[in-house]
Amino acid sequence: MVRDEPDGCRTGWEDYFYDIGGWRNVFSMLLNTLLFLLISTLYWHFKQWQEERERQLILRSEKLEAELKFLRTQISPHFIFNTLNNIYSLALEGHENAAPMVAKLSGILRYVLYDGADERVFLKKEMEALRQYGDLFLLKKPRSRNVDFFVEGSLNGWQIAPMLLVNIIENALKHSNLEQDETAWVKVHAEISEGGSLVFTAENSVLNSASASEPGGIGLPNLRRQLEINYPGNYQLEMKSEGQIFSVTLRLNLKKA
Numbered sequence: 001m002v003r004d005e006p007d008g009c010r011t012g013w014e015d016y017f018y019d020i021g022g023w024r025n026v027f028s029m030l031l032n033t034l035l036f037l038l039i040s041t042l043y044w045h046f047k048q049w050q051e052e053r054e055r056q057l058i059l060r061s062e063k064l065e066a067e068l069k070f071l072r073t074q075i076s077p078h079f080i081f082n083t084l085n086n087i088y089s090l091a092l093e094g095h096e097n098a099a100p101m102v103a104k105l106s107g108i109l110r111y112v113l114y115d116g117a118d119e120r121v122f123l124k125k126e127m128e129a130l131r132q133y134g135d136l137f138l139l140k141k142p143r144s145r146n147v148d149f150f151v152e153g154s155l156n157g158w159q160i161a162p163m164l165l166v167n168i169i170e171n172a173l174k175h176s177n178l179e180q181d182e183t184a185w186v187k188v189h190a191e192i193s194e195g196g197s198l199v200f201t202a203e204n205s206v207l208n209s210a211s212a213s214e215p216g217g218i219g220l221p222n223l224r225r226q227l228e229i230n231y232p233g234n235y236q237l238e239m240k241s242e243g244q245i246f247s248v249t250l251r252l253n254l255k256k257a
Helices: 012-018 020-072 077-093 098-113 123-140 165-175 219-230
Strands: 147-152 158-160 186-192 197-205 235-242 245-253
Touching: 077 098, 077 123, 098 123, 123 147, 123 158, 123 165, 123 186, 165 186, 165 197, 165 219, 165 245, 219 235, 219 245
Parallel strands: 147 186
Antiparallel strands: 186 197, 197 245, 235 245
């Protein structure tokens, strides 16, 4: 005969495990613990990934900012040294254009070094720098008057990344050969709509059809890189070479301050 073991012979833990509900509670406790550990681990890895991503974004932002500052101060050394040589020659001759050339060059350098460090500048200020570029070339060759600058629409309030348009006009003035050829010419046209759509075109003569292809130098590659950083996917840059005419057209949508 088999005798039932008295209840008093079992411990409290044995009673707990013999109870079906107790096993469920243990299983539930283990499952919750595992889920807690899994979620905690995933959250820790997510936080690590998020912090690393933020560090990478900060580094990328700082790198782009440093690159922009470098690009905006990249005025052609040829332009600066050639202008200084012209000023020196005119000063020796006591020419009346020496002092105005110093003032124009000073204004350009001030704009590049100070305003060029800003994220955005007023379009009107950028246009003033363009006019100073043109005036400098005309002062170097007093008999040449083949630089046309026309602005259509109101410039008031609109902002643009600095040193974009300056790159275009510097390229046009340099490769038009205005300094050697008195028949050379440059035409600049800027149109700004009421909604802030800017169309900026610079045309210049070239010596022959062979040199009408896109000129070398740092100007236009510099421009492209600045556009990619400041207006990614929001600009149109066209370059055309037709006979002895080379043209650059930039289209941008600007915002007001």
